[in-house]
Amino acid sequence: MSAHDHDLDAEGCGGNAAPYVLGALEQEEYEAFQHHLATCAVCREEVAALKLVADALPATAPQLSVPADLKSRIMATVQEEAGWQRAAESPEAGRRPAGARSGFSLRDWRPLGAVAAVAAVIAILAVAVQSGGGGGARTIRAQVSAPNASASLRVSGGHAELNVVGLPQTAPDRVYEVWIKRAGAPQPTDALFTVTAAGRASVGVPGALAGVKQIMVTSEPLGGSRVPTRAPVIVANLS
Amino acid sequence: MLADEELMHLVYRSDAVAFEVIYDRHADAAFSLAYRMCAQRALAEDVVQEAFLSLWRTRARYDRQRGSVRTWLLGIVHNRAIDALRRRAVRDRPIVHEEGIEERVAAPERTDAEFARREEAREIREALEQLPDEQSRVIELAYFGGMTHMQIAAMLDTPVGTIKGRMRLGLAKMRMALGDPAEVLR
Numbered sequence: 244m245s246a247h248d249h250d251l252d253a254e255g256c257g258g259n260a261a262p263y264v265l266g267a268l269e270q271e272e273y274e275a276f277q278h279h280l281a282t283c284a285v286c287r288e289e290v291a292a293l294k295l296v297a298d299a300l301p302a303t304a305p306q307l308s309v310p311a312d313l314k315s316r317i318m319a320t321v322q323e324e325a326g327w328q329r330a331a332e333s334p335e336a337g338r339r340p341a342g343a344r345s346g347f348s349l350r351d352w353r354p355l356g357a358v359a360a361v362a363a364v365i366a367i368l369a370v371a372v373q374s375g376g377g378g379g380a381r382t383i384r385a386q387v388s389a390p391n392a393s394a395s396l397r398v399s400g401g402h403a404e405l406n407v408v409g410l411p412q413t414a415p416d417r418v419y420e421v422w423i424k425r426a427g428a429p430q431p432t433d434a435l436f437t438v439t440a441a442g443r444a445s446v447g448v449p450g451a452l453a454g455v456k457q458i459m460v461t462s463e464p465l466g467g468s469r470v471p472t473r474a475p476v477i478v479a480n481l482s
Numbered sequence: 483m484l485a486d487e488e489l490m491h492l493v494y495r496s497d498a499v500a501f502e503v504i505y506d507r508h509a510d511a512a513f514s515l516a517y518r519m520c521a522q523r524a525l526a527e528d529v530v531q532e533a534f535l536s537l538w539r540t541r542a543r544y545d546r547q548r549g550s551v552r553t554w555l556l557g558i559v560h561n562r563a564i565d566a567l568r569r570r571a572v573r574d575r576p577i578v579h580e581e582g583i584e585e586r587v588a589a590p591e592r593t594d595a596e597f598a599r600r601e602e603a604r605e606i607r608e609a610l611e612q613l614p615d616e617q618s619r620v621i622e623l624a625y626f627g628g629m630t631h632m633q634i635a636a637m638l639d640t641p642v643g644t645i646k647g648r649m650r651l652g653l654a655k656m657r658m659a660l661g662d663p664a665e666v667l668r
Contacts, residue, residue, distance in 0.1 A: 261649035265621065299656075301511060301518075301560070328496035435536070447562075465496070467539065
C-alpha cells in the first residue's frame with residue numbers, strides 16, 4: 244500500500260471524491276486520486292454521482308451574452324485551420340499551400356521512436372534558467388531544435404506560459420502539442436497550437452507544475468496525439 | 483436541427499460551419515461560467531477563446547459516452563479558468579464583478595429551449611441556495627473561486643477533513659434535491 248492509499252483509507256474511501264469533481268485537489272493529490280480510481284470501484288461510483296452535480300454548477304452562474312467580437316476571432320482561426328485540413332486532404336496535398344510556410348518543414352523530420360527520441364533530445368539539450376519578472380516569477384529559456392527559433396517558459400505561481408518566436412509553421416495537417424513530463428512517459432495536454440507568420444505563439448501550459456520535470460513540444464496530427472509521434476522541437480527543463 | 487453529438491461528427495471532419503453552430507449554442511454559457519470565475523471581462527474572453535480552440539483542436543478526442551458536448555466544453559472552460567486564476571493570482575482581486583457588465587450583456591431569453599434551460603438553472607440555483615451556508619460556501623469557493631481544499635481550509639481556519647466533508651455533503655444534498663441532474667443538464 245502506498246502512502247497515498249494509506250491517507251485515503253485514513254480519511255475514509257471516497258474522501259477526495261468531492262474536491263476531485265470540484266477541481267479542488269492539489270495537482271499531486273489529483274494525480275494520486277486518479278491512480279486510486281483505477282482500482283477503487285467505490286470511489287469511481289462516488290465520483291460519478293458527485294460529478295453529475297458538479298457538472299450542473301455552471302448553470303448557477305448569471306447567464307450573460309458572450310461579446311460579439313469574440314466569435315469572429317475564434318472562427319477566423321478555426322476557418323484557417325479547417326482550410327489547412329482541406330488542403331492536406333486534397334489530391335494536391337503533397338504540394339505546399341499557396342502563401343503558407345517556407346523553409347524548415349517538420350515533414351522532413353525522420354520518424355523516431357517517441358520515447359527514444361525524447362530521451363535523446365533531452366540528453367543533448369541544454370537549458371538555461373534566468374531570473375526574471377517579479378513576485379517569484381522566473382523565465383526558463385528552452386532549447387529549440389528549429390533554426391533561428393527561440394522559446395521561453397515563464398513560470399509563476401506554480402503555472403507556466405510558453406512563448407515561442409521564429410518557430411516554423413506546422414504543415415497544414417499538423418499542430419504543435421505541449422507535453423508534460425513528470426516521472427515516466429510524457430503526458431499529453433490539450434494545449435495544441437499553431438504559430439503566426441512570424442512564428443510567434445503564447446500558450447498556457449495546462450495544470451500545475453508540481454512534480455513536472457520537463458515541458459516539451461512536438462508536431463502532431465490535427466487533434467493531437469496521446470503519445471509523441473515525433474521528436475520534440477522544444478524542451479524546457481524545470482528540475 | 484442536428485444534435486450537438488451529430489455536429490461533432492462533422493466537426494471531427496474539420497467542418498467549420500458545424501463548429502460555428504456549436505459555438506452559437508454554447509458560447510453564452512461558456513462566457514457566463516468564465517466570467518463568474520474570473521470576474522474580469524478580458525480574462526473571461528481569453529478563457530472562452532482558449533476553450534473553444536481547444537475543443538476544435540482536440541475534437542478527435544471527443545467521446546459522447548463520457549458526456550454531452552456542453553458538459554465537455556464547460557469542463558474545459560472550468561479547467562482553463564482555474565489555470566488562469568492560479569497562474570495570474572487574480573484570486574487576490576476584490577470579489578466584485580465589473581460594474582455594469584451584467585446589465586450591459588445580460589442575455590435575453592430568445593427561444594423555448596433557452597427558457598427551459600433557465601428554468602432548469604433556477605432549480606439548480608435553488609438546490610445550491612438551500613444548502614447550509616457552510617456547505618454552499620466551500621462548494622462555491624472551490625468550483626467558482628478555483629481554490630484548492632487546502633487553501634479553503636486555511637482561509638476559513640477549518641480542518642481540511644471538515645472542508646472535504648462539507649463539500650461532499652453539500653453535493654450529495656444537491657443531488658438528492660435535483661433527482662437526476664444529468665436529465666436537468668440535457
